[in-house]
Each structure stands twice: as structure tokens, then as C-alpha cells.
Amino acid sequence: MEVQVQRSFTLFPTGAGEATPGEPYELPLTIFDRCTVDIHIAVVYAFSPPTPSNPALLNALSQTLCLFPTLTGELCHDSSGLPCFLVGGQGGGALVVEATVASTLSDHLPLEPSPELLKLHPPTAEPAHLLQVQLNRFRCGGLAVGLSCHHKVADGASMGAFLAAWGRAARGIPASAPPATLFDRSWIRPRSPPRCEFEHWGTDFIRLNDGDDDDDGRRQHYSSNNSVDPSRITNFLLHYSADFISKKLKPATNFKYTTFETLLAHLWRKITAARGLAGDLETTVRVTVNVRQRMNPPAPANYFGNLVLNAYAKAKAATLAVAEGGLEAAARMVHEAIAKADGEYAQSMVDFGALHEPEGDSLVPVYGEEGNVLSPVVDAESWLRLRFEEMEVGGGGKLCGFLPTWVPLEGLLIFLPAAGEVTGGVDVMVSMLEEQAEAMKRMSHSLD
Template sequence: MEVQVQRSTVLPHGNPKTSPSELPLSIFDRFASNIHVAVLYAFAPPTPTDEALIDGLSKTLPHFPALTSRLGYAHESRRPCLVIGDDDGGALLVEATVDCNLSDHLPFKPSPELRQLHPPTEGVRCMFQVQINRFNCGGVVIGMTHVHTVADGESMSHFLVAWGETVRGLPIDRPPVHDRSLLTPRSPPWSEFQHRGFEFLPMDPNQNLLRLNQTSVDPSKITSTLLHYSLEFISKLKSNITNKCTTFEALASHIWRKITISRGLKYSQHTTARVSVNGRTKLNIPNEYFGNVVLNACPEANVKLLVEGGLPAAARVIHDGVSKTDARYFRSFVDFGEIYGDEELVPVYALEGNVLCPDVEIDSWLRFRYHEVDFGGGLGMCGLLLTWVPLDGLVVFLPVLGGNGGGVNVFVSLLEEHSSILKQISHSLD
């Protein structure tokens, strides 16, 4: 695949006559990783012209001002904020052509080569970047990167739907909500759980409430792969679990066990599945809220229990662990932000290396609005993939798009020697 960049420009933040404003970072924004998340979205022909896509993007961005902002500090409180509407903001737009047909690369498989399809994620100025890749056949891959501090996956799926509506000449059906007062703490605030030492680094370095793995290896030793699980296979998983469970619980339990076995962990060890939990429903916040409202649940199990107890035991651990990150926990976290928000809060990710072993991180994108994304070609999105993430233990559930039989695609990054074993046992029901 040869990708030729035709032109690059920075789209302005919107109305140049508006004065800069400040949007405070919520405590959830401050917990999110300050890294660029890069995702590819593929659309088979027929597709709109680049001009139509860019015009739609320019009209959509003013509705999502956080994407063209920059990080700063509020003048009065000195708390971290997004500065909206100043000259240092904007979104990077790259137009590129690819010398082959899109069908030659579908379905997508993780590869370092795919990084050509999105702008670089290191040492960049803009918080939000878009690369429009036009293939010979007329198909398009949109490579998007955004700083996680600005928004979570739920928010970005709403943005994609809104961009598609604008390209088609429609009003945005579900406009974004930017009201930070939705995260108002209780009066008086009451932080009843230990968030410092779990979501944020403790002030006391001897406090060790969260086991962090600070191991780092050469990124080339970590490989990403995509596993596909059919609806039939997922039904078999559920039938092997005594209690009623969700698709997520069944699949998370299965992949956690298989990764643990692939790593050859000792039975005496413990392993944690760090599961992302969306707090919008728990806090009665609309799904259209643009920002971050995600915390981690951390189900933990002894390796022997996880392996010998089979799928039922793993599913029970997942269910019980996730259920603890409930509305009460989210409220406590909001109150924590009110009590300690003036302090420098460093998220736990700051100390982690790129090897999570013996643990895993499991994120689900299955409920995002990807099935609703439509730029007017009539076929919708036909491919979705993270490009290449050198983080051992990362697992992301992705929906299967484009009428390809349904089921779930599972993106997994592991050390190469463990990944080769996982591929052999990934569909074993033992």
C-alpha cells in the first residue's frame, strides 16, 4: 500500500469573531489518558467527494468545540481546562490517495502499515486530526485521532454520526451536550471510596492500593491481532455459563481465560481484568454528553480459579467485579473531583509501562453508534479498526459492520510469544 499525502491544512475553530472561552476538564477528563487514540473507518464506494466530506466536517466542528480546543489552565481556579476559540486551536485535516482498491485490504487486519492512513500521534499540535484516504476504487478510509482527555469513545461515535448527517444536508438529530453542570457534586461532597491510589496516584508513594506494572519492552515485541467470534460461537459460550449473562460478560470471560493460559501464568498468581464502565446511565447523563464519563472496574481472580473453574467461574468474577462500579461509586468519584480538584492529580496510567501482564484491559465499543454512521454513499461503514497499539494486554471489542455476518471482532495486543499461542486456542471451548 502506497499512501500519497496531497495536502494538509488546519481547519479553524469556528467563528473567528468569538472570544476565547474556557471549558473546565471534568474529573473524568483528568482521569483519561493524555494520548492520541487512532481509529480507521472504512466506506466502500460510492462515497461522497473529498470536498463534500471536508465541507461537512467544517460545518460539524463548531458543534463540537472541544475538538478544536487546546489544553490550558483556567484563569481563576487554575484547574486544567480546554481553551476554546483561540488562535492555537483547530483540527488538522490531511487529504491522501492510495494506489490500490479498498477491497484489497478488507477485512482490516492490524498492521503497522495501516498507520499510514492516519496522521502521526506523537509530537503533534492539534487535539483532533483527520486523514481522508481516497482509494483507486472510490472507497474512502477516514483515519481519525483525538486526545482521549477531550472525549471518550461514546462521544466520538456521536461526532461521526453528526458529521455524516451534515454531509447529507441534514440537521444534527442528536446535538452534543457540553453542560459540565451535569457532573455537579453532592452538597456536601462525600468521597466514600479510595480514588487516590486507584484512579490517581497517591500522595504517599508507600501507598499501594493499585498494582501497577511498570514493565516496558521494545514495542516491536508486541503484536496486535484481530479475532472474530460468530453469533453461533457466542451462543455456545453463553450456554456453558449457568447464570444468565450478557454477550460482553461471556466474551470477556472467555478471552481473559485464553490470554491467561497463553501467558503460562502460575496458578498462585492473581490476574485483573480492567474493564471500562460507561457512567452516563449511572449518573443520569444523556448519551449525547460530549467528554469522558468512564471509569474502570477491576475484577480480580486467582489464576487457578480462572483456569480450572472454567467459563462459569470467570463470568461470575467479571459480573461481580463490574457491578461494584455502580452509581454510588461514580457519585463518589465526582465528589472526589470537587474536594481535591485544585490539586495536581496524576492518573495511574502515568506510571504504567507497555506490559500489563498478568493483567488485561478490556474495552467494549459494541454499543457505540457506528451502525448509524452514513455519509450518503448508501452502504454505511464497512470496516472499523484500531491501527497498531503496542500495549500488551489490551483487548477491544468491535462490532462487525457492512453485512459481514454479525458477531464480534476482538482486537488483542500481546507479547508476540503469547499472541501465537492465543491464536491456536482462541476458539477452544475448554
């Protein structure tokens, strides 16, 4: 893919209805923001022609950013040394890149995971901006929007809302009111006194300055902390039709569990087999759970930020390998783990944040020391209800492809609504070592 950058610049919010106070504002990170991975998450959208012009799309983006000003803020520290967003300061803004592609969009459809996709968005290594957007115009008039955002600004649910809002603005639909709670996070408050009913060390956070002793469990970590040359890791898509899920997988669990729980349990079993893990080795699925509606009271509907928790299901490899009843048992473990990420756990997390707030950057999420090989851990991310597919820019063209870009992290599963299907099919982006990927592909639809 030959991509030629035409220009790059910084875009700032413009227009009426800004949610930003008049003066620069320091917005402290919540404990949920601090628990997220410290990287940019990048995605690519492909739209068939005709699509709105770049100026029209950028005008819509600038107006939309007025409603989501943290996206154009800066990640920094306040006077106490605690991490915060600086909104409305001298820096910030969103990086915009305009580029042309020598080929036609149809040459690259359907979109498949590939390092080539990295050319369609700005580099995510040490970026200067929290939000980066690249508009790629193909020779045929097709458009690929490459976008990345720092995860500490927002989770998938919030980014889905932002992208849907940008799409509405591009289609001329008036913007809704600014998120009323953007600068009021007082509802995320600890009890008095704060208390933690759950263990958050080693599951949500680690402490880099604790030394090597593990007598208090704070250095306990579930990942192997292994790394390999990224070239040894490959990404690929597995497609599961609605018929396969409803007529093959769910009957094996007596229809007890959701599509996500059932399919994740199936993939957990298959990836464990493809990795060739010993039968007595404990494997773990780490699931990101949206707790907006699980909190007590539920989070405001228009909250923009991070509100996710980690859930963990664990089993011996031999247990997962059992043919008769193995899928149902795995699905039950996934279901029970997700159920534990409830309002009580969320409140315990908030209290944990209050108790350890002064520790600043020494309080890091569990992702902080992981290498790029997670085995025997599986990291599962569901994008099935995040509204990413609702981004429509108008102009007569249609969304014809959506993918996260190349992610060299072994053991990652990202669940996506199947492209072109409205009946419940699911595409799963799988990231594995190349030497194990072929085995995974061969057994991916086997019910054994």
C-alpha cells in the same frame, strides 16, 4: 501500502448554530476527563466507492464541528493552574490531511491490524491538535478515513455521537441542536461536604509526588509497569460468531450474563493461559464502564465529554484455569465488578475530584505510569454500543471496514461489532507479545 500526502491544513467550525460562546471560553476538565489516558485514540474507516468528494466531506465536518467545539479547542491550564479546554481562542482547529493511496481498497480488505494502518492517519505522537482527520483516496475510488482524537476531550460514546453526526451531515441530513450541556457541567457537582465512600487512590488515580512511601496507599498500583520494544507486541483479530457465543459460550454460564461479560470472561481465561502465568498469581481485568445511565440523576442524553469509570475483576490464575465451571465463575466476577461501577461510585468520584482539585497535574490517572506490558492485567474496552458503525458518508458506497489502528500495548482487548454481521457477532482486537500470540490464537475458541 504506498500513501502520498497531498496537503494538510487546519479546519475550523463554520456555519450557523455554533455552540461556542462569542468570546474564548475556558472549560474546566471534569474529574472524569482527568481520569482518562493522556493519548490520542486512532481509528480507521474504509468505504467502498462511490463516496462524496473531499470538499463535500470537509464541508460536512466543519458544520458538524460547530456542534462539538471542544474538538477544535486547546488543552491548556487556567489561571489557577488547573487543566482546561480553551475554546474559541487563537489556536486550535482540527488537523486535516488529504492523501492518495497507490493501491486499490480491495487489496487491503478485510482490514486487519497492522502497522501499515498507521499511514492512514496523522502521527499521534505529540500532536498539535486535539482532533486529526486524514482522507485517503485509493486508486479505485475507495476512501479510508483515519481519525484520532485526544481521549481527554471525549470518551467512546461521545465520539460515536460525533461521528454519526458527521455522517448524517455528509448525507445532507440537517444537524440536530447543539449539545445544550456542553458548557454547563454544573450538574456534575459534589455533595456538601464532599465525601468519598470508595478508594480512588491506586484504582483511579496516583500521585507522582508522594514519594516512595506507601503508608497511605497512594502509590499502590496494580500494573507491573514493564516495557518492551514495541516491535515485540502484535495486534490481531479474533472473530466470534453469534452462533458460537449463543450456542457454546453462554450455555456454559447458564445464560446468566451479557455477551460482553461472557466473552470477556472467556478471553480473560485464555489470555491468562497464553501468558503462562503461575497458578497462585493474581490476575486483573480492568473494564471501562459507561456510567451515563448509572448516575443519579442520569446524565443528559446529549452530554459530550468523558463519563466512564474503571471496574476491576480479580482472580488467581489457577481459579481461571479450572475447566468445569471456570467460565461461569469468571463471568460472575466480571459481572459483579461492572455492577460496582454504579451511581454511588460515580458520585464518590465527583467528590474525590472536589477534594483534590487544587492538586492540578500532580493528580494523574492510573495509566500515567504504566509501561506497554500490562501482564498480569488485562485492559478491556467495549466498543459494541458506541455507534461507531453508524458512520455512513453516503454517495452510494458502504462501510466495509472499521478498526482501531495499531496499538502496541500488551494486554489490551477491544470488542467491536463484527464486520458485515447484523446478528450479534463480535470481533476482538487483541494486543499481545508475539511469543504468546500464537498460543492465544490456538486456544481462542477452546472451551477447556
